[in-house]
Amino acid sequence: MEFKLTQDGSYTVYNQLYNEHYHSISGAFEEAQQKHVKALGIEDNMKILDFCFGLGYNSILALKNHNNIEIIGLENDINILEMIKNLKVPDEIKKEYDSFRNIANSRDICNKQNNRIKIILDDALKSIKILPNNYFDRIFFDPFSPKKQPKMWSESVFQNMYRIMKPKAKLSTYSCAKMVRRNMESAGLEVIDGPVIGRKSPATIAIKL
Ligand SMILES: C[S@@+](CC[C@H](N)C(=O)[O-])C[C@H]1O[C@@H](n2cnc3c(N)ncnc32)[C@H](O)[C@@H]1O
Numbered sequence: 166m167e168f169k170l171t172q173d174g175s176y177t178v179y180n181q182l183y184n185e186h187y188h189s190i191s192g193a194f195e196e197a198q199q200k201h202v203k204a205l206g207i208e209d210n211m212k213i214l215d216f217c218f219g220l221g222y223n224s225i226l227a228l229k230n231h232n233n234i235e236i237i238g239l240e241n242d243i244n245i246l247e248m249i250k251n252l253k254v255p256d257e258i259k260k261e262y263d264s265f266r267n268i269a270n271s272r273d274i275c276n277k278q279n280n281r282i283k284i285i286l287d288d289a290l291k292s293i294k295i296l297p298n299n300y301f302d303r304i305f306f307d308p309f310s311p312k313k314q315p316k317m318w319s320e321s322v323f324q325n326m327y328r329i330m331k332p333k334a335k336l337s338t339y340s341c342a343k344m345v346r347r348n349m350e351s352a353g354l355e356v357i358d359g360p361v362i363g364r365k366s367p368a369t370i371a372i373k374l
Pocket of ligand 1: 188197217218239242287288307308309
């Protein structure tokens with residue numbers, strides 16, 4: 166796997182098996198910031214699930230200027246976690262990244278601001294079953310596309326997301342596919358449009374009311 170420069174100057178990776186990039190090529194950093202972190206809003210002391218951690222952009226951006234955040238990252242590919250060691254990131258998140266460069270080896274790191282990232286290295290479809298009820302304030306939901314990974318976007322996965330979310334918790338994702346939104350609604354989540362960034366259609370925010 167190789168790094169690929171995106172249009173905002175940040176790097177993504179191309180995955181040959183799924184024939185997809187890990188981020189929008191209009192901007193990896195921009196996507197993490199606008200569709201996930203800003204779209205949901207982050208506060209100190211939150212508990213966050215990063216469903217498909219990858220290079221960790223969503224999680225590590227969420228920690229910036231915050232304390233006491235606990236993140237659980239689900240990922241099944243050690244190779245992408247290894248790539249974090251050499252990922253060139255925008256200056257504004259370099260300090261945060263440097264604390265978590267070794268996440269492939271440690272899998273549980275806490276920085277000076279008491280922000281903790283713990284990785285569960287396994288199939289996310291298995292890992293979600295062991296996560297506790299009513300626990301997370303925010304979920305970054307970021308698998309490969311519904312066409313390539315339909316099982317990740319099923320009603321049963323969103324039922325699990327609903328179960329582990331606290332009341333008023335929010336989930337962000339880049340997809341606005343009808344099937345995805347229908348499965349979210351069937352699982353009990355309220356669906357609203359997320360921001361329009363890098364493409365014509367909006368992202369999606371799902372809320373547990
Ligand atoms: C679109 S990328 C996520 C990008 C990531 N959020 C980031 O900021 O770099 C999808 C990620 O899901 C991971 N993945 C694919 N199938 C998985 C599975 N069954 N369980 C856990 N992770 C999976 C891939 O290895 C990849 O890192």
